[in-house]
Amino acid sequence: MSHVAHASHPAIVKRLSRAGGHLRSVIEMIESEQPCVDIAQQLQAVENAVASAKRALINDHIDHCLVHAEEGEGPREAIEQFRAISKYL
Template identity: 60%
Template sequence: MGRTEAPHEHTHQSHVAIVKRLKRAQGHLRSIITMIESERACVDIAQQLHAVEKAICQAKRTLIQDHIDHCLEDTVGAVVSRARGSLEEFKQITKYL
């Protein structure tokens, strides 16, 4: 079900680019629906679906990376250097999501 507490509101510099990418993907998806309704070749449709899927995955990856780079960093704050290395390793490995 929905959340009962107020959402934690924050905006990052990347959010504008993410919204722009998602709006492009949304328009692209509408054109794919038209392609299906127009009985276009399945290979063409699959290719376009793949492009939309990649755009959405990239938007998700950017959002997660931005969250890790800013929100997690702010939460952790000034940690000891030994823990800082673990945080940096975590940030690096998440790039393979």
């Protein structure tokens, strides 16, 4: 399957960059001995941001890559691509 340009990737990169910033903040919070409840709250925000980025990437793959596989390489390729990505759901 050939690579297809994804319009959603810049937004996903922004989400992950924000998550990276939150994660760096969590590390600083731990190092400065902030309250565990505050750290857990920030870790939850990091988790949610990464999960959201993953969902967006998978949905984009389903919406675009599988359609192209169906058009170009046939339904068998689309099914194989869906099986490959579904293990990350």
